[in-house]
Amino acid sequence: MNQFIMLGCLWLGACAMAFSQQQTNGVNYQLGPIPSVHKPLAENSVPMGNIQTFEEVxxxxPITSGPYEPTWKSIEANYPGTPEWLRDSKFGIWIHFGPQSAGESGDWYARKMYVEGTPAYENHLKNYGHPSEVGYKEVLRDWNPKKFNPKALVDIYKDAGARFLIIQSVHHDQFDMWDSKYQPWNSTRLGPKRDLIGEWEKAVRKAGIRFGLTFHHEYSWWWWQTAFQSDTKGDKKGVPYDGNLTLADGKGKWWEGLDPKYLYGINLREYETVAEAANSRWSPPQAGIFSDHLEYAEWYAKWWALRMMDAVDKYNPDFIYTDGTDQQPFSGSGTGTGYKCDAMQRVIADFYNKTLDRRGKLLYHRFSFYSRQRWGHLCLVYDCAKGW
Structure with a gap:
């Protein structure tokens, strides 16, 4: 499933007004550890909380200081409109590249390798081993694209006529492709041990074209629920996959000190339709709130936002993209199922304010890829990309 938003293109208009207030922003925020959660209950035994009665949190x-407050009203009021450079550029290239390519089973390999009988599952058995013993974390450890050369690729793309690139920063697999402050499972610590986004940024800037970063990790907390399953038949029947491992289980192993919860999340299969959705080709769980995991949900929403803020702070992209359906992230429905909060508004306001502070005006508008136009907010560039 690929329906996207390109989150607000930062357009530099002359409306900056020299906002030189002292900066207070999310990248200085000290996020606490993952909150403790109760032992998972029986699968499909807990109803989702009502999104109609659950008030948005x-x-x-904190966000970067500036005219944009984390409300849709403020963002719309200050939004300068769709950037001319985007229309003039006409042609850009999407870089959908990451460790899931190692599985040679599509961009949802990480999820499907835990679904018994799928091509991804069979390929994983053949190339790596059983997912109860050798899971996606081992794929990350072994992934090493030695011939990856962003400069050579950017030169090819520019020669082909591309005037902007859209570069994947993190997919649903939760693996950050940069020196991530908030995600220890990242490309500088595992696999290639390289700051891949940093390398892309240098190559793109040298070529003189624009670039954006994409983020697909909002709904990873229910996307990853396949990792908590086990085989239903055969010699490994009932043996839990490695999503069930804990930090303590890593003692003496290669991944000691890396908490699997930061990769696979937590088991949420007790909620109605979550397990069913996990094994579907593409279908979010039914709309609702993970009402017995509210402390974790708040932590998760902050973690989602902070990682985006961190990448923006480090690489200063011209635009950003968030993946999802036509619902707002953390809306309680669609890909935003599970929680309701203002994380999206905070990310957008922080991005716009930071650009004003750095560039003096909203020169480049950011935008986010997906059909969230239905939000009704006139402060994002609408786009829709679909494919299977």
Missing amino acids: KLDL
Whole structure:
């Protein structure tokens, strides 16, 4: 499933007004550890909380100071409109590249390798081993694209006529492709041990074209629920896959010190339709709130936002993209199922304010790829990309 938003293109208009207030932003925020959660209950035994009666949570998460407040009203009021450079560029290239390519089973390999009988599952058995013993974390450890050369690729793309690139920063697999402050499972610590986004940024800037970063990790907390399953038949029947491992289980192993919860998340299969959705080709769980995991949900939403803020702070992209359906992230429905909060508004406001602070005006508008136009907010560039 690929329906996207390109989150607000930062357009540099002359409306900056020299906002030189002292900066307070999310990248200085000290996010606490993953909250403790109760032992998983029986699968499909807990009803989802009602999104109609659950009030949107206003996160205690600082953003960069500036005219944009973390509300749709403020963002729309200050939004300068769709950037001319985007229309003039006409042609850009999407870089959908990451460790899931190692599985040679599609861009959802990480999820499907835990679904018994799928091509991804069979390929994983053949190339790596059983997912109860050798899971996706081992794929990350072994992934090493030695011939990856972003400069050579950017030169090819520019010669082909591309005037902007859209570069994947993190897919649903939760693996950050940069020197991530908030995600220890990242490309500088595992696999290639390289700051891949940093390398892309240098190559793109040298070529003189624009670039954006994409983020697909909002709904990873229910996307990853296949990792908590086990085989239903054969010699490994009932043996849990490695998503069930804990930090303590890593003692003496190659991944000691890396908590699997930061990769696979937590087991949420007790909620109605979550397990069913995990094994579908593409279908979010039914709309609702993970009402017995609210502390974790708030932590997760902050973690989602902070990682985006961190990448923006480090690489200063011209635009960003968030993946999802036509619902707002953390809306309680669609890909935003599970929680309701203002994480998206905070990310957008922080991005716009940071660009004003750095460039003096909203020169480049950011935008986010997906059909969230239905939000009704006139502060994002609408786009829709679909494919199977």
